[in-house]
Amino acid sequence: MCDTSLGGPRIRGRSASSGPFAWVTGARGSKGWLACLLGGVLGWGSMASPAMAAAVSPRRPPVTTARDADADEEDEVDGGTDPSALPVTAGDRPTRAPTHADCGHRMPLYEHTVESGEHLGIIAGRYGVRTVELVALNAQLSDPNLIRPGDKIRVCPEIFPRLVQRIEHEVKPGETLGAIAQTYGLTLEALLEGQDGAISNPNHVRAGQRLVVWVDGGLVPDFLPPEPSAKSASSKKKAGGASRPRVSVALSSSEHLHVKRPSAAYGTSKTIGLLEGAVAKYQRSHPGAPKVVVGDISRKGGGHFRPHLSHQTGRDIDLGYVLRGAQAGGTRFRGVTEDNLDVARTWALLEALLDTRQVVYVFVDYRIQQRLYEHAKAQGVSQRELDRLFQYPHGRGRAHGIIRHWPSHRHHFHVRFRN
């Protein structure tokens, strides 16, 4: 049953990049999982939890925490409990393969194989880069707007590439396709696409029937950490571990922004400069907008910052959604509801950040993504740009877009800048 061909899963009528996968890295190798590594690659796929890792059969990831139940309660901390499930990005640590000159010696070069339905924007979003960067890196393309399945696209991935794994799911008595899709963080449509036409009526699956599900297969080997034996002092230095920018600049409250915890608001000079510039630009274009509420960045000097999973290198910033009504102008993070989100201003703030061209990814709750997506679309943002920017509407577990879901981002969003 293993398909070992390179180039990713074959999915009827849909690109493999947008093809299904789940968040369940941790369950890899568990009993009952048929693992076949494929050449297809995810921008990042896994959002596992220890609960998932321990499960013999997959369960729904704990997207909603008890904290989330009270939408109004402040939530300071990024959710998720498995650091290995976070997207790995350039500058996080050294890589097994050497960094490449064409990538400014920042990361190894990667060759992405185009799947059907993909355009450069989709590929750019997957790897946290910009479309123009792909165009510049792929002079072999006679027309960047016309790429074909099988074409090789050179990428300097800010978000490191991952493999796709094919597993089989045996339908249990009483299980519906909708429930199975939810288990894997897929839309029903995406789950059906993975079946290659084997299911004619989505309302009738029978117990014992086997479904094909594409899940995360871990990082592409070149992007794994160096083998322990290769971890000499020189290789560390060469790979950039020693040249990490200092986390030494404190962000201060100003007329434009409110810093919640000054002792936790240290970043690299680049990060702080980009944030201040983006916030000032946003405030200029939206006079009268409430101060931007800034949560944690990093501790002075960086390093582990519990209970956060990231926020270690001075380039992650938690920011409050822009609120309206009674909660506008507050200095706390508040859970976003139907009524209190200022969609237009939140989108404007996000755009100002994205315009720095230095954003690798943004964590935004999937449901909030929908509202921003629809607003951006109504504002005239092109479909190609929407495809590059948003994971929505492809499912919260999918390797799509710069703006992606991560648990506990209903109270704030999280921006990761390039190093």
Ligand SMILES: [Zn+2]
């Ligand atoms: Zn965060």
